[in-house]
Structure formats: structure tokens, C-alpha cells
Amino acid sequence: xxxxxxxxxxxxxxxxxxxxxxxxxxxxxxRFPIRKIQFYDNFKERQETIAKACEIYLKENAxxxxxxxxxxxxxxxxxxxxxxxxxxxxxYAMREKDEKIPLKYGVVGQExxxxxxxxxxxxxxxxxxxxxxxxxxxSPNAWMLNYSNPAAIVAEATRRLRPDSKILNxxxxxxxxxxxxxxxxxxxxxKELDVGYYGLNHFGWWHSIKDQNGNDLMPEIxxxxxxxxxxDALSKTNQHVEQSWIETFSKAKDVYALDPDxxxxxxxxxxxxxxxxxxxxDPNHTRANEVMEHREKNIFTIxxxxxxxxxxxxxxxxxxxxxxxxxxxxxxxxxxxxxxFLLIVPNEGAIENFDRTAMVExxxxxxxxxxxxxxxxxxxxxxxxxxxxxxxxxxxxxEAWIEGSYQKMWQAMTLSKIVPSAKVAKQIxxxxxxxxxxxxPELK
Numbered sequence: 001x002x003x004x005x006x007x008x009x010x011x012x013x014x015x016x017x018x019x020x021x022x023x024x025x026x027x028x029x030x031r032f033p034i035r036k037i038q039f040y041d042n043f044k045e046r047q048e049t050i051a052k053a054c055e056i057y058l059k060e061n062a063x064x065x066x067x068x069x070x071x072x073x074x075x076x077x078x079x080x081x082x083x084x085x086x087x088x089x090x091x092y093a094m095r096e097k098d099e100k101i102p103l104k105y106g107v108v109g110q111e112x113x114x115x116x117x118x119x120x121x122x123x124x125x126x127x128x129x130x131x132x133x134x135x136x137x138x139s140p141n142a143w144m145l146n147y148s149n150p151a152a153i154v155a156e157a158t159r160r161l162r163p164d165s166k167i168l169n170x171x172x173x174x175x176x177x178x179x180x181x182x183x184x185x186x187x188x189x190x191k192e193l194d195v196g197y198y199g200l201n202h203f204g205w206w207h208s209i210k211d212q213n214g215n216d217l218m219p220e221i222x223x224x225x226x227x228x229x230x231x232d233a234l235s236k237t238n239q240h241v242e243q244s245w246i247e248t249f250s251k252a253k254d255v256y257a258l259d260p261d262x263x264x265x266x267x268x269x270x271x272x273x274x275x276x277x278x279x280x281x282d283p284n285h286t287r288a289n290e291v292m293e294h295r296e297k298n299i300f301t302i303x304x305x306x307x308x309x310x311x312x313x314x315x316x317x318x319x320x321x322x323x324x325x326x327x328x329x330x331x332x333x334x335x336x337x338x339x340x341f342l343l344i345v346p347n348e349g350a351i352e353n354f355d356r357t358a359m360v361e362x363x364x365x366x367x368x369x370x371x372x373x374x375x376x377x378x379x380x381x382x383x384x385x386x387x388x389x390x391x392x393x394x395x396x397x398x399e400a401w402i403e404g405s406y407q408k409m410w411q412a413m414t415l416s417k418i419v420p421s422a423k424v425a426k427q428i429x430x431x432x433x434x435x436x437x438x439x440x441p442e443l444k
Contacts, residue, residue: 005035006334009080011131012087012148013039013069014046016299020320021084022054026062027319028327032334034062039069040076040131043091047071053303057312077138082330085131085146089123090439092292097435099286104431105424108277109286112150112202113270114418115425118397119432121153122409123439125401128154132165143333145170145326152201152390155344155359156398168329168371169344171201171361174265175325180233180249181209181263184224185217193217194340197363198351198376198383201344202267203390204361205259205383207376218263222256225263229253244287247280259382271386274418332366341366345373353378358391389417406443 008025010018018039025034037058041047051069058067070076077083088095098116099109108114128148135142144167148154155169174197178190187193196208209217224232229252248266255264255272270277302316309315325341332339343364347354350362350373364371379387396412399405406429413425433443 003033004334005033006081006330007036007038007079008034008330009038009040009076009083009135011040011076011083011085013041014043014050015041015086015088016050016296017086017320017323018050019054019057019299019303019317021086021323021326022057023317023319024323024327026058026065028324028331029062032327032331034065036066036068036079038067038076038080040071040073041069042071044071046091049300049303049307053306053312053315053317056306056310057315057317060312073134074138077134077142080135080139080142081334083131083135083139083142083144084326084330085128085144085148087124087127087131087148089127090120090436092288092296094123094436094439095120096286096288096292097432099288100283101431101435102418102428103278103281103283103286105428106278107420107424107428108270108274108418109281109283110270110277111287112152113267114274114416115413115428115432117150117153118393118409118412118416119436121150121157121394121397122401122441123436124148124150124154125157125398126441129157129161132158132162132167136165142166143168143330145329147171147326150201151344152203152359152394153397155201156394157401159346159357159359160398160402166370168333168366169201169359170325170329170341171344172325173202173267174204174342174361177230177266180230181206181217181221181224183233185220187211195342195363196374196376197342197361198379199265199361200359200387200390200394201361202265203271203387204265205262207262207379209263221263222260225256226253226260229256230266244290251276259380261380262383271390271417329366333368333370336368338365338367340364340374341371343371345371348373350375351377351379353384354387355391358387359394386417389415400443401441404441404444409443 039051098119102115103109147170151171182190194210197206230249251269255268306312306315344361347358347360363374393415396408400409414422419425
């Protein structure tokens with residue numbers, strides 16, 4: 001019987017992460033054979049630069065793979081097995097506003113946490129739902145692997161608005177941290193770890209880490225995290241290497257100190273030490289500026305050089321190590337590997353003392369029919385309290401988007417742990433509405 005080959009559409013074809021994903025897909029064609037790769041983006045010029053460079057690379061390294069790029073949904077989503085979705089509605093120009101507007105009011109400015117994350121969520125919901133609808137219209141049997149941020153809000157929106165859709169919501173941050181933890185104790189890969197984890201996206205904790213023989217690895221990892229956070233570990237990825245990330249990895253030791261029974265996701269820094277974050281932020285030069293000045297500029301320069309030379313040999317593309325997770329996930333769905341992944345899924349009792357409808361991030365086994373949750377049991381009061389507040393924020397944002405409700409968006413901003421008062425929440429919200437008038441639904 002002839003081996004099945006898969007057709008993939010990358011939604012967000014103009015992203016700086018797209019070349020790395022392409023390279024990694026090609027690296028793993030022995031276990032995930034591909035017949036067609038298509039890019040889709042609504043920003044024609046931006047996508048064209050990325051796509052033309054990738055096209056040259058593909059012709060030189062995998063000429064048997066059909067390649068195309070388009071702004072037409074029917075072309076992009078017809079005859080597709082998997083959609084890999086990583087869109088950024090409003091691009092980095094809006095991310096900059098997400099970060100800088102809150103900082104004007106002494107509030108953390110971050111792309112997925114606090115008011116900036118809520119603003120980004122309001123932009124992302126419509127974009128992801130639109131792509132999901134295109135996929136279901138033109139390739140109803142396809143799966144979407146969605147790793148568009150802010151993943152928690154997007155996942156809640158897909159639960160509410162498209163509950164029966166074939167979509168897996170994922171995040172690569174725990175993957176990087178698991179690679180770091182494996183490195184701390186001398187293992188070669190996170191795949192040698194068997195983990196227990198609970199939380200929301202960018203808001204979670206490891207409560208169990210064992211090796212494949214069932215030996216407890218938590219004590220040894222805790223020693224490292226207590227001393228240095230995640231800063232003394234190596235990672236295979238070229239992401240998260242800038243100074244701002246190094247500081248975040250170091251700060252994890254202070255987050256860990258609040259509950260030494262678990263190991264925290266690094267994003268908890270923004271919720272638990274917001275005063276520290278604001279003090280160490282430059283309101284005129286944020287993470288968005290760093291990305292635009294470095295990563296974005298670098299990737300587009302590499303692409304243009306490949307186009308100008310007409311060859312990708314020694315071109316400078318690097319496979320995105322995080323994309324390996326996406327390939328693994330696609331393989332699991334396609335070939336029924338039943339591999340364990342952290343996914344963002346409806347709780348439905350997996351965390352027994354938590355809202356059943358909440359979109360939680362937990363381990364799941366993935367196979368040809370989708371996912372099966374791994375029960376994590378009851379969680380401690382500290383984490384439960386934090387999660388209940390945060391999941392309420394995320395649900396209110398989605399309700400605000402669905403209903404066009406100013407009131408609910410104000411409530412969401414006020415309830416965010418990062419925001420000090422309803423007054424400040426309103427000030428930020430009113431400025432965010434003006435900044436996002438081209439992207440948000442009208443709020444009344």
C-alpha cells in the first residue's frame with residue numbers, strides 16, 4: 001500500500017516563524033511525508049517575501065513537494081489535511097501598543113498577560129474563527145493545529161463558538177521549559193520526561209516529573225530552579241535567548257519560592273511580581289521593539305538575500321526547534337502514535353476541583369480520533385484561587401467579543417490580577433478601544 005502523503009496549509013504565511021517551520025517539516029519527512037505546502041496570509045506583500053525565499057529553499061531541497069502561497073481562502077484551504085495556524089492580527093505595530101499603553105498607567109505591558117493580552121485576544125478571536133471556518137468549508141476532514149496567541153483566550157473562543165471543530169490549541173512555552181529541565185539533569189531531550197502539569201495557558205505548574213522508568217526527577221530539578229530559575233539550563237531552540245528572556249528565566253526562582261511543591265511556568269512572573277516587572281520595563285522601548293529591531297529585521301533580510309541570489313545555499317535559515325512539537329502532534333493525529341502532549345482543552349473533570357468548562361492546559365494522549373485527557377486530580381488552594389481569577393478574565397473577554405459588551409470588557413480588565421483598580425482598568429480600556437478601532441468589534 002502506498003504511503004500517505006499530507007497536504008499542509010500554514011496560516012500566517014508572512015510570519016517570521018514560517019521558514020523555521022518549513023525547514024523542520026522537511027527534516028521530518030521520513031516520518032511525516034508531505035506532498036504539498038501552501039502559505040496563506042491576508043498581507044500579500046509581507047507573505048510574498050517569506051514565500052519566495054521558502055520556494056527557492058524547497059526547490060533545492062525537496063523538489064517533489066508542491067508549493068504555493070496565496071491570499072485566496074478557497075485556494076489555501078482546499079485539499080488540505082492539516083492547517084498550522086500562527087497568526088498575529090495587527091502585526092507587531094499593535095503588539096507595541098499592547099505593551100506601551102498599560103505601562104503609561106504603571107501596569108505590566110506584555111503581549112499575552114494583563115491588558116495587553118486581553119487587547120490582543122480581542123483582535124485574535126475573529127481571525128482564528130475565520131480561518132477555522134475556511135478550513136471546515138473547503139476541507140471538512142482537516143485538523144487545525146492552532147498556536148496563535150493569546151492561546152488561552154483563543155481556545156475559550158473556539159470552545160464557545162466552534163465546539164465541534166477539529167482543532168487542537170497548543171503552546172510551545174512549556175516545551176522550551178521542559179527542554180531546559182531535561183538539560184538541568186543531564187538528559188538529552190524533554191521526550192525522556194514523563195510530566196504531570198495543570199493550569200491555564202501561560203499560567204501553569206508542573207507537579208510531577210519522572211523519567212521513563214518512573215524515577216522521581218522533581219527533587220533534582222527543584223534544586224536548580226530554587227538556585228537559578230531556568231537560567232542555568234540549555235535549550236535546543238534559538239528562541240528565548242535575548243536579555244529580557246534571560247531575566248525572565250532567572251526570576252522563576254522567586255516564583256518557585258511561593259510554592260516549592262511545584263515548578264512554575266515563567267509567565268507567572270507577570271502576575272506574581274508585577275511591580276518588579278514595571279520597575280524593570282522601559283515604557284519607550286518594549287519587547288515588541290526588540291523583536292522588530294532584531295528577529296523581524298533579520299528574517300526578512302535573510303529572505304530578501306535568498307531571493308536576490310536565487311539560491312538558499314548558505315542562506316541562513318534555521319529550523320525552528322519548537323516546530324518539532326507541531327510535527328510530533330501532526331504525526332500523532334495522522335498515524336495514531338498516542339504520544340503525550342500538553343494541550344489546551346475543556347477541563348471536563350481532569351482537574352477535579354476546578355470549573356468543568358474552563359480551557360485548561362494539561363497532558364493529553366493524541367491519536368487518530370483526537371485527544372484523551374490525563375486526569376491531574378485536585379489542585380492546591382493557591383493555584384486554584386489564581387486560576388479561578390484568571391479563567392474568569394478570559395471568559396469575560398470572550399463574552400465581551402461575542403456580545404459587543406463594553407461592561408464585560410471593563411470587568412475583565414478590572415479582574416486581571418495585574419491591574420490595580422477599576423479606574424485604571426477603564427483608563428487603559430478606553431485608550432485600547434481607540435488604538436484597536438480597526439480590529440475590535442464595537443463595544444457598547
